[in-house]
Amino acid sequence: MAQLVLLPGKDRSLARRHPWIFAAAVEKLSGRARPGDTVDVVAANGRPLAKAAWSPESKIRARVWTFNPDEIVDDAFFKRHIQAAVERRQLTPELRGQDGLRLVHGESDGLPGLIADRYGDTVVLQLTATGPEKWRQAIIHALQRATVCARIYERSDSHVRRLEGLPPVTGWVFGAAPAERLCIVENGVRMQVDVVAGHKTGFYLDQRDNRLLTRTLAADRATLNCFCYTGGFSLQALAGGASSVLSIDSSGPALATAIDNLALNPQLDANRAEWREADVFTELRALKSAGQHFDLIILDPPKFAPSAAHAERAARAYRDINAYAFRLLNRGGLLMSYSCSGGISSEYFQRIVADAAVDAGRDARILRRLAAPPDHPVALHFSEGEYLKGLLCQVD
């Protein structure tokens, strides 16, 4: 097996169990390795540190599979670690009855570059690095075994694959497309999941608990859901008895699915729902000019800052929409505001929201900090990672 030799002193982040080895930490590769091959990682003095997947084209030159230099990376490795990830979800009672669930969350489950989501009896697999790419078949078998699913769809079309020199790969890798459209029931609400063309692997599973929170807060509230996608927050707000729900998204197809989703839930009062295809930045201003007010506003925008380099521009965008949301709230109104930008820390996000309240001339407090649910565990060493962060604020 080839050896990846680190430069002196560059083993510190590995000692802290951070699984990424950047190009600048590498002295040399002794021996030959193809992309995705497992290499022995050794310190400058030759001390064995880890086994990692080699990725020559990426700035992240290798990702650690195991910090135990004696552990063998083979089919059984994936069987063991995927089984453990699936069992980890069983630790949380409220996850047990969920149709839609993240089974493997990359680095946070010790499997860098591997995402697996379950939607009923369908599993969606996403490989984002050379390591899991090499072990595709072992991973597919391990997922079949651990989940007893009917079918697996591969959705390896994330843009980050380009950084690894990998082309997009999509298609059914086990079983065939289901005869009916795929639906899940999320906390009592039926939602379609388009694993082929939907965002991410088809659905925003990371907002499940926050959508449920919306339901518990929505009673009798005039609600505005910005960036509604397929209506997840909107439908939960209706389920919670919102007096009205105005939902905005710039994507016509997403709104069409949202409207279909509402029709799949005859228990909800469709007359209280209004859908608007618009740019949120423009529409918030238009609502303000029209003198509209709301009691609950949800802001769940796309990632404005994929990395720290975009943080400043993103901060201005977050501040803008949050300030408008504060202006549109009635007294005692609630704002649920989210960011999934890797480049914006939770402290920074709080400062942006605080500045936005000042811009709007409103006094507000944080009632609750909002995060992703337990099927999206957080790697200890990824404090600034792309994790969902949010604030529930109330204005005076």
Ligand code: SAH
């Ligand atoms: N809250 C959703 C997920 C939101 S994803 C859920 O729980 O499922 C972000 C959404 O923002 C996408 O649907 C995208 O179409 C929409 N979007 C992106 N930029 C926008 C803009 N400027 N105005 C309106 N919608 C936008």
